Each structure stands twice: as structure tokens, then as C-alpha cells.
Amino acid sequence: MATVELTADTFEKTVTGNDIVLVDFWADWCGPCKRFAPVFEEASENHPDVVFGKIDTEAEQQLAAAAQITSIPTLMAFRDSILVFSQPGALPGPALEGIIEKIKELDMDDVRAQVAQAQAAQGGTAPQA
Template sequence: MATTELTAQSFEKTVLDNDIVLVDFWASWCGPCRQFAPVYDAASQSGDNEGIVFGKVDTEAEQALASAANITSIPTLMAFKGGVLVFAQPGALPQTALQDVIEQVKNLDMAPIKEQMAAEAAGGAPAQAPSEQA
């Protein structure tokens, strides 16, 4: 599957409608972005990554989206699983590191994360052992 250009209009729907979505925030003038692009594209076409959406956000064309995503350095790679941001890191990754991130996202158990999110949404603090006071 080739990469998909994401815009402010398509970003949220893409993240929510797909199990795993990787997003590369980039700009055409950025040297590390140009270096990372073929690595990202190759991963998007790998048979090992079937069913994963590989999105790209041009930070120049989509400045409001980049700002909303708190992008301060490019390239930045984000990974979403089940609509939840589970990874975000600036910098160009080599092929092996990118594939490692993808495998970790694939194998991530979302149940504890969803439980914590539900508890926080209900106004409760995350379950932690009570601390002892001296």
C-alpha cells in the first residue's frame, strides 16, 4: 500500500477508522525528511505491513494540523492504534528502527491503555498503590 496524503479534513477520520495508522510529518525543504521518505515509502509497500495506513502530512501545506499535533521538529513519526496516539518521535529513522516501531505497535496490548483512559475520563486517578507518608 502506498502512502496517503493526510489533510486537516481527512486526518481524524483516517486515525479513527483504521486499526493502525503511522503518520510522517514532513516538509519538502527538510533534508532529513527527504532522507526518511524512501524508508517510509518502502515500509508502506512491505507485505509485512499489510493493513497499516501510512499517512504523510506536509507541514507547510497543513500548518494548522501540524500545530494541533504539537509538531516542533520534522520529520516526526506518530503511530496510532485503535485511534489512540501510542508513539511520537522526531527524527529520521533507519529501516530497521522503523520496522521495530511498527512491530511494537502491532503487538501492543491496548486493553490496559483503554482501561486507564476510561478511568481518567470518569474523573478517577489512574490506579496506583497508595503512597505512604512519613
């Protein structure tokens, strides 16, 4: 599967409507972003079961601000609508592959329990599974 452009209108639906979503926050003027783009694209071809989305931080400034993007490229990964990975910086192919494999191996029941525990500690309520 090739990468898909995400916007404020499609971001939430994409994240909530798919099991695993990787999001690359980038800008056209960013050299490291341009070097990471083919690595991200290649990974998208190798993992048709994962959605690979790209967000142009210049065109989607409000979305980038909402995601608290302060450095690009930034890679975020969502599994079952939960943010499970976020890291700025361009990754080499083998590192990206390792991250994808770890995301696929996550015990999501454990992740949901950790999220609920963290929210309870902050005085919030846990989302219902």
C-alpha cells in the same frame, strides 16, 4: 499499500477509521524528511495492513500546530484511534520495523486502561470503549 497524503479534512477520519495509522509529518525543504521518505514508503509496502499517512507541515500548518509538531520529521502512530507513539527524527528502516512490530503487539485493553487511569488522575473522564 503506498503512503497517502493526509489533510485537515482527512486526518481524523483516517485515524478513527483504521486499526493502525502511522503519520509522517514532513516538509519539502527538510533534508532529514527527504531521507526518511523512502524508508517510510518501503515500510508501507511491507505492511499492507497499516495505513501510512504523510502530512506536509507547510500545507497543513494548523494540523501540525494542533499535533504540537515542533521538529520534523516527526512520526506518530495511532492504534484504535489512540496515539501510542510519537517521536521526532528520521528513523532507519530496522528501527521503523521494530516500532511497527511493537505497535502490532500492544495489548490495547491495557493501553485503554492506562489512558482511562491517566485521564481520571487529571480529573477528566475516560472515553467509553
